[in-house]
Amino acid sequence: EVQLVQSGAEVKKPGESLKISCKGSGYSFTSYWIGWVRQMPGKGLEWMGIIYPGDSDTRYSPSFQGQVTISADKSISTAYLQWSSLKASDTAMYYCARRYCSSTSCWFDPWGQGTLVTVSS
Amino acid sequence: DIQMTQSPSSLSASVGDRVTITCRASQSISSYLNWYQQKPGKAPKLLIYAASSLQSGVPSRFSGSGSGTDFTLTISSLQPEDFATYYCQQSYSTPSTFGQGTRLEIK
Numbered sequence: 206e207v208q209l210v211q212s213g214a215e216v217k218k219p220g221e222s223l224k225i226s227c228k229g230s231g232y233s234f235t236s237y238w239i240g241w242v243r244q245m246p247g248k249g250l251e252w253m254g255i256i257y258p259g260d261s262d263t264r265y266s267p268s269f270q271g272q273v274t275i276s277a278d279k280s281i282s283t284a285y286l287q288w289s290s291l292k293a294s295d296t297a298m299y300y301c302a303r304r305y306c307s308s309t310s311c312w313f314d315p316w317g318q319g320t321l322v323t324v325s326s
Numbered sequence: 327d328i329q330m331t332q333s334p335s336s337l338s339a340s341v342g343d344r345v346t347i348t349c350r351a352s353q354s355i356s357s358y359l360n361w362y363q364q365k366p367g368k369a370p371k372l373l374i375y376a377a378s379s380l381q382s383g384v385p386s387r388f389s390g391s392g393s394g395t396d397f398t399l400t401i402s403s404l405q406p407e408d409f410a411t412y413y414c415q416q417s418y419s420t421p422s423t424f425g426q427g428t429r430l431e432i433k
Contacts, residue, residue: 240422242370250362250370250413250424266421267327300369310376311417312360316369 207231209239209301209317216323217291224287225320227301234282235259238304240313241275241286245297255304256284291324298322328352328416332425338433343404347428349397349414358418361390361399364427365410373412374399406432 212226227239240255254265258277265275277284284301299320302313329352339345349359357377362370372381374390377397387402401408409432414425 249427250364250415252415252422252424254421264420268421302370306417307376309356310358310360311422312372312375312415313362313370314372314375314381316371319369 207303207315209303209315211299211301211317211320214321214323216325218326219291219293219324221291221324222287222289223291223322224285225299225322227284227286227317229282229284229303232303235279239277239284240302240304241273241284242300242302242313243269243297244300244319250300253286253299258282258284291322293324293326295322296324327421328355328419328423330414330416330423330425332412332414332428334428335426336429336431338431339404340433341404341406345401345404345430347399347412347414347430349392349399349425351395351397351416351418354394355416355418357393358416359390359392359397360415360417361388362413362415363408363410364413370413404430 208230210228235258238255238257241253243251253269254275256263256275256277258279274287302316331350333348359377361374364370373384378390389400412428
């Protein structure tokens with residue numbers, strides 16, 4: 206079974222750093238892009254960026270470029286999303302998902318269970 | 327970025343109803359359009375990929391159509407478990423973008 210398991214909920218203070226994880230299993234981790242999606246409380250889905258664990262090629266949405274860092278460690282089949290200095294506005298649920306492509310589209314499936322990040326003083 | 331606009335933003339319907347949700351792209355995206363369902367407190371779930379292909383395990387009452395800029399998700403006969411929020415997503419260009427969501431509520 207293809208599965209993505211994310212790290213647990215985090216509560217942080219503004220200005221702190223954070224790295225959350227997404228571990229893949231049941232497939233060749235280095236052969237598929239992994240994406241990150243933000244969902245702020247009560248809001249919709251926002252595409253943050255994707256990484257190809259095979260060579261760490263990374264693409265960011267302009268909205269998130271410079272605000273977060275996406276990385277991966279293929280030796281342990283894990284992708285990461287990190288912040289160097291959190292803001293209250295980073296409070297959200299963060300999902301990772303595997304990107305699968307055919308000749309006619311690319312889509313996210315499956316998704317991780319989500320990691321809730323709360324930033325509050 | 328390509329903008330995705332869903333309509334309606336919310337919809338009230340009854341069990342057994344036929345429901346259609348529309349997604350419009352700000353430029354042509356061929357068939358690079360996917361649909362997801364999200365229930366409260368859960369991760370999104372893929373329903374339809376490449377505009378009209380039904381994901382394995384998804385009930386056949388769900389269907390998708392369209393190409394270019396205009397797309398639809400249709401639920402032929404609403405079931406109680408279908409009340410959720412639905413999102414479209416374009417994967418034609420980076421960054422990929424989602425519609426704002428359509429909340430489907432019980433009438």
